[in-house]
Amino acid sequence: MTREELQSRISEIAPMATAIEGGEWLNMDVAPADWKNVAKLVRHTAGLDMDYLFCLTCVDWKTHLTMVYHLTSTTHRQTVVFKVKLDREKAEVDTVCDIWRTAEFHEREVFELFGVDFKGHPDLRKLILPDDWQGFPLRKDYEDPINMIKL
Amino acid sequence: MLQDVIEAGNGDMIVNVGPQHPATHGVLHLVITIHGETIKKVEPHLGYIHRSIEKMCESLTYRQFIYVTSRMDYLSSHINNHACALLTEKALQIEVPERAQYIRVIMDELTRLASHQLWWGAMAMDIGALTPFFLAFREREMINDIMEETCGARLTMNYMVPGGVMFDIHPNFVQKVKEFNAHFKQKIDEYDELLTGNIIFQNRMKGVGVLSKEDAISFGCTGPTARASGVSCDIRKLFPYEVYDKVSFKECMATEGDSFARYVVRLEEMKESMRIIDQLIDNIPEGEIQGKTKAVLKPPKGEFYTRVETARGELGVYVVSEGATTPYRIKFRSPGFSNLSALDHIARGQKLGDLVAMMGTLDLVIPDIDR
Numbered sequence: 001m002t003r004e005e006l007q008s009r010i011s012e013i014a015p016m017a018t019a020i021e022g023g024e025w026l027n028m029d030v031a032p033a034d035w036k037n038v039a040k041l042v043r044h045t046a047g048l049d050m051d052y053l054f055c056l057t058c059v060d061w062k063t064h065l066t067m068v069y070h071l072t073s074t075t076h077r078q079t080v081v082f083k084v085k086l087d088r089e090k091a092e093v094d095t096v097c098d099i100w101r102t103a104e105f106h107e108r109e110v111f112e113l114f115g116v117d118f119k120g121h122p123d124l125r126k127l128i129l130p131d132d133w134q135g136f137p138l139r140k141d142y143e144d145p146i147n148m149i150k151l
Numbered sequence: 152m153l154q155d156v157i158e159a160g161n162g163d164m165i166v167n168v169g170p171q172h173p174a175t176h177g178v179l180h181l182v183i184t185i186h187g188e189t190i191k192k193v194e195p196h197l198g199y200i201h202r203s204i205e206k207m208c209e210s211l212t213y214r215q216f217i218y219v220t221s222r223m224d225y226l227s228s229h230i231n232n233h234a235c236a237l238l239t240e241k242a243l244q245i246e247v248p249e250r251a252q253y254i255r256v257i258m259d260e261l262t263r264l265a266s267h268q269l270w271w272g273a274m275a276m277d278i279g280a281l282t283p284f285f286l287a288f289r290e291r292e293m294i295n296d297i298m299e300e301t302c303g304a305r306l307t308m309n310y311m312v313p314g315g316v317m318f319d320i321h322p323n324f325v326q327k328v329k330e331f332n333a334h335f336k337q338k339i340d341e342y343d344e345l346l347t348g349n350i351i352f353q354n355r356m357k358g359v360g361v362l363s364k365e366d367a368i369s370f371g372c373t374g375p376t377a378r379a380s381g382v383s384c385d386i387r388k389l390f391p392y393e394v395y396d397k398v399s400f401k402e403c404m405a406t407e408g409d410s411f412a413r414y415v416v417r418l419e420e421m422k423e424s425m426r427i428i429d430q431l432i433d434n435i436p437e438g439e440i441q442g443k444t445k446a447v448l449k450p451p452k453g454e455f456y457t458r459v460e461t462a463r464g465e466l467g468v469y470v471v472s473e474g475a476t477t478p479y480r481i482k483f484r485s486p487g488f489s490n491l492s493a494l495d496h497i498a499r500g501q502k503l504g505d506l507v508a509m510m511g512t513l514d515l516v517i518p519d520i521d522r
Contacts, residue, residue, distance in 0.1 A: 057482040102371030105492040128198035
């Protein structure tokens with residue numbers, strides 16, 4: 001399936017996802033409220049079967065946060081990248097760990113490093129950092145005078 | 152083995168394994184809930200070796216951050232570096248000379264061999280067979296010597312630069328690699344004789360920690376762990392980079408998904424790695440070892456993603472570039488992190504004594520998980 005075909009197929013079943021120009025793969029923008037529905041649709045629609053979430057991360061753009069989900073299908077070998085814009089002050093989005101189980105650990109990682117709240121996550125606790133850690137280290141405005149050396 | 156045992160009510164016990172446990176080969180802390188000897192839950196606590204490499208890389212240039220990644224999965228440090236070098240080359244469309252590509256792939260496969268040898272010895276040692284450890288280290292030493300001669304280091308080689316490799320190969324390189332290959336071809340049969348056919352070993356591995364194909368995909372498992380469950384996920388085959396499309400090798404697969412299948416897949420992979428080296432070592436073309444690059448690397452604005460097959464699975468590097476000399480955001484999708492997330496699933500209902508067999512065959516490297 002080419003990029004255009006994939007784009008029209010996804011737009012057909014999930015009109016709330018809008019394509020973004022550029023990038024190696026098809027990039028699509030989704031509102032946080034629609035994300036869970038879109039995720040379910042691309043996972044379970046025959047012909048798409050996006051069953052492998054190979055990268056889940058977040059980018060701090062200073063004005064907002066963007067969740068980035070790299071999805072691929074192990075049967076059809078097509079890749080799509082979903083981007084969900086979040087408010088920096090009140091960053092929350094639905095969890096997808098019931099759809100792709102790998103998301104459970106990756107969301108915990110994003111939760112502690114970026115401060116994104118994943119609604120519906122069964123076990124949202126700190127994974128890497130100590131339990132009493134303050135602040136979100138991978139945000140751009142994070143300051144730590146002891147542990148960070150600025151070049 | 153057990154640090155402390157706490158009574159948790161209803162007959163369940165909570166057992167801490169690690170962070171200083173010989174079978175975790177690093178500082179992994181598992182909090183395990185057991186009922187009698189049966190595992191009910193495994194909860195990994197990470198971060199004992201977390202250095203925030205992703206944050207560190209945000210203040211390093213595209214030439215510099217390659218060498219930080221050697222410290223992630225230290226057993227496939229060369230392959231980690233390879234992923235970062237590929238990323239910069241992709242972003243700036245740098246041509247890599249053919250000689251450098253050949254050297255890179257040979258080094259990749261030597262790294263994979265060394266990593267699998269260490270895994271073989273350490274995994275066998277964990278479940279109680281001590282001899283394999285000495286055999287594996289005997290052969291691994293030869294690879295380390297080859298690395299030392301050419302790269303100047305034995306473990307964290309730092310041999311990659313964007314556009315090629317740092318130095319040309321040592322005059323002895325070809326000869327020594329051939330010697331090693333001939334030697335190891337005989338020795339790998341010894342590995343099989345010693346351990347694979349051993350009935351005690353098989354009883355400890357077969358049917359232990361079964362991971363189904365669907366679960367392997369859902370948990371994002373890659374590398375030998377997923378291939379033992381029948382998932383075709385070898386990046387060298389699916390998205391060939393460098394000269395992997397010019398060599399013939401088999402993607403080693405199994406369908407059982409248990410610890411023994413993971414063991415067999417890794418052993419087979421060693422044989423395939425030797426085949427790849429055999430095909431390349433005589434044909435290293437003459438020429439440059441580095442492509443032409445600018446002194447300051449500034450990839451254009453945008454997002455880039457590259458992936459390579461490390462000894463543990465798929466390593467993805469996701470970079471957001473703002474057109475500056477340093478990446479705006481970098482994410483390492485490490486294979487160990489996803490493979491570890493499946494541990495809880497495969498360990499439930501198994502016996503506590505089998506946990507090291509499962510951990511051993513998942514081939515966890517803790518710095519790779521913590522980053």
